[in-house]
Structure formats: structure tokens, C-alpha cells
Amino acid sequence: MRRRAIGHAPGRINLIGEHTDYNDGMVMPVALRLGVTVKTRTRDDRIVHLTTDAAVSPRDASYEVGNERKDGTWVDRARGVTATLSNEDFPIAGFDAVIGSDLPLGAGLGSSAAFAIALLRAVSELFDIALDDKAIVRIAHAAETEFAGARAGLLDQLASVYGRPSEALLIDMRDQQMRTIPLPPTFELAVIDSGIRHEHATSGYNRRREECEDACRHLGIGSLRDLDERPLDMILERLPPPLDRRVRHVITENGRVRDAVRALGARDDARLGELLSASHRSLRDDYEVSTPELDRLVELARAAGSPGARMVGGGFGGSIIALARRGDAKDLAARVLEDYRGGHLVAVVP
Numbered sequence: 146m147r148r149r150a151i152g153h154a155p156g157r158i159n160l161i162g163e164h165t166d167y168n169d170g171m172v173m174p175v176a177l178r179l180g181v182t183v184k185t186r187t188r189d190d191r192i193v194h195l196t197t198d199a200a201v202s203p204r205d206a207s208y209e210v211g212n213e214r215k216d217g218t219w220v221d222r223a224r225g226v227t228a229t230l231s232n233e234d235f236p237i238a239g240f241d242a243v244i245g246s247d248l249p250l251g252a253g254l255g256s257s258a259a260f261a262i263a264l265l266r267a268v269s270e271l272f273d274i275a276l277d278d279k280a281i282v283r284i285a286h287a288a289e290t291e292f293a294g295a296r297a298g299l300l301d302q303l304a305s306v307y308g309r310p311s312e313a314l315l316i317d318m319r320d321q322q323m324r325t326i327p328l329p330p331t332f333e334l335a336v337i338d339s340g341i342r343h344e345h346a347t348s349g350y351n352r353r354r355e356e357c358e359d360a361c362r363h364l365g366i367g368s369l370r371d372l373d374e375r376p377l378d379m380i381l382e383r384l385p386p387p388l389d390r391r392v393r394h395v396i397t398e399n400g401r402v403r404d405a406v407r408a409l410g411a412r413d414d415a416r417l418g419e420l421l422s423a424s425h426r427s428l429r430d431d432y433e434v435s436t437p438e439l440d441r442l443v444e445l446a447r448a449a450g451s452p453g454a455r456m457v458g459g460g461f462g463g464s465i466i467a468l469a470r471r472g473d474a475k476d477l478a479a480r481v482l483e484d485y486r487g488g489h490l491v492a493v494v495p
């Protein structure tokens with residue numbers, strides 16, 4: 146008899162704290178109600194056969210467990226998952242998987258991590274290997290970094306496994322301490338996809354990470370988090386451009402996360418909005434990971450009355466989040482999308 150198992154995992158937004166995770170910094174994701182679902186069924190050989198009706202290429206793929214070879218497509222995340230499991234001697238074999246997603250893929254909303262986690266949950270049940278949440282985070286991350294070659298941090302995996310739709314999850318990446326912060330009933334967020342994903346997203350991302358490592362070498366420190374208590378000007382003077390701008394983003398962004406925690410506690414939506422907009426400017430001008438389309442969406446959101454908006458996720462395309470008064474996000478998004486062709490409202494959070 147063939148066994149069957151289903152796994153599901155949500156995507157995420159990140160309220161604030163972008164490109165801080167791999168610098169031992171602070172992040173504040175919120176899980177989406179949208180996600181990836183993987184339905185699996187055992188086979189009597191060692192072949193993994195994947196199919197999806199999502200708008201990706203290829204629509205189906207096969208490979209053998211233990212003989213995974215990268216091809217640069219989304220299938221590499223599945224290959225990364227099964228390769229890691231078989232390298233670690235988990236007793237897995239072949240299976241069929243049907244992948245469905247109501248989360249837009251490649252829109253900066255954590256779809257790669259959600260796919261790997263949904264697959265791990267299904268496979269864990271299918272082969273009775275009882276992976277716990279910690280192992281799921283670790284293996285999904287390994288599939289992304291070691292196999293698919295994006296040197297991503299842990300934000301997406303932690304957000305997908307531990308995040309909730311109505312709470313922000315404050316994570317300090319230095320020790321992975323987590324604290325939930327309820328979203329006040331006064332506001333909501335429109336999540337708007339720009340419809341554009343740049344080819345160089347992975348190489349651009351990896352380049353930023355190298356620049357942060359370069360900056361650490363220049364300064365003789367282990368991670369940019371070690372700079373928290375030092376005067377910013379004195380640090381930046383010691384760094385050649387563009388490393389000074391990259392470091393300014395990371396340090397000021399950690400400060401904005403702390404300020405956002407205070408603004409949430411005080412239900413000060415205007416202040417939270419200022420912080421989101423300041424984060425966007427910093428990602429645009431100092432970290433240089435925004436795009437003209439994301440900048441335009443943020444400007445349109447501000448012009449439509451949003452107290453603050455910013456790009457979300459790794460950048461080089463993807464989505465924005467725009468703050469709105471509770472009940473107003475749909476109208477706000479409609480006004481933004483009147484003037485921006487090719488985008489769409491993905492979700493309203495919470």
C-alpha cells in the first residue's frame with residue numbers, strides 16, 4: 146500500500162529588519178495566511194517525481210534520491226532537501242509530490258523556504274522520520290544555502306516555522322531568542338507584489354553578504370552586530386565606499402527594529418510608519434537592493450495616504466508592504482494599483 150502525507154508552510158512578510166539576519170541582527174517577521182502545500186505519496190523505487198500547477202518552469206521533474214544534481218531551477222530546493230536527508234542517513238526513498246501554492250513565487254515573500262519546509266513536513270510523516278521544528282529549519286536552510294547557492298540567512302525559515310499571522314516575531318539572530326509582539330488593532334498592512342523579479346537577485350544578494358564580511362575584516366570584528374554600541378561616524382570613516390553605506394544600513398536598521406518594538410507597544414502607528422519609510426530609504430540608498438518599481442510603489446502608497454511603506458525581503462524585485470489604518474488596506478492598494486501596471490495585492494496582514 147502506498148502511504149500518503151501532506152505538508153504545508155506559510156510565507157512571510159518582515160515588518161522591519163531587512164538584511165540584518167546574516168549580520169547577527171534583529172528581524173520582525175509576520176507569517177502570511179498564504180503558503181505552499183505539498184502532497185506526497187510513496188513509490189516503490191528511489192525516484193522523486195514533482196509536479197506543480199504553479200507558474201514556474203519546469204512544471205514537472207524527476208530525479209533519484211541520493212543522486213541529486215543541481216540545474217538552477219526551483220527543483221534544486223527539493224534536491225537540497227532529499228540530498229541533506231540522505232546524507233544524514235535518514236531512511237527515505239522515492240516519492241511523488243504535487244506542489245500547490247497560493248503564495249506568489251519569487252515575490253520576496255519567503256516562497257523558497259515555505260516550499261522546502263512544506264516538503265520536509267510531508268516527507269517527515271511519509272517516512273516516519275519525526276523531524277522536529279529545529280531540524281526542519283536547519284535542513285530547509287541547508288537546502289537553500291548549500292544546495293541552491295543563495296547564501297541566505299535564517300529569517301524565512303524561522304518565520305515560516307514559528308511565525309503567526311496576527312503577531313510579529315521579534316528574533317535576535319545573535320542567539321535566536323524569539324519574542325512575539327501582537328499587532329495592534331489600529332493598523333493593517335497591504336502586501337503588494339511589483340510583478341518583477343530580477344535575474345540577478347541571487348548574485349546581488351550574495352554580493353551584499355560578501356560586502357558585509359569585507360567590512361568586518363576591515364574593522365577586525367566578527368559580525369556587524371559587534372558595532373552596536375560604537376559611534377557610527379567613527380566606524381564609517383574607516384570604511385571605503387560602498388562598505389560604509391552597507392554598514393550604515395545594517396546598524397541603523399537594527400536601531401529601527403528596536404524603535405519599532407517601542408512604537409508597537411505604544412500603538413504609535415505614525416512612528417511605525419516613519420520607521421518603515423526610513424527603512425526603505427536605507428535599503429534604496431545605502432544597501433542598494435531596491436528597484437525603480439519598488440520605489441515607485443512605495444511613493445504611490447505614500448501619496449495614497451499610507452503612513453509608511455517599504456520593500457520587503459531580499460530585494461532586486463519582489464513586494465512592498467504599506468501601512469494602513471485597520472480596514473483601509475484594500476482601498477489603499479486599489480489606489481496604488483490604479484497608477485502602477487502589472488502589480489497586484491497579495492494579502493492584507495493580519
Ligand code: GLA
Pocket residue numbers: 162163164165166167255297298299300301458459460
Ligand atoms: C531573503 C533571505 C533572508 C533575509 C532577507 C533580507 O529573504 O532569504 O535570509 O536575508 O532576504 O532581509
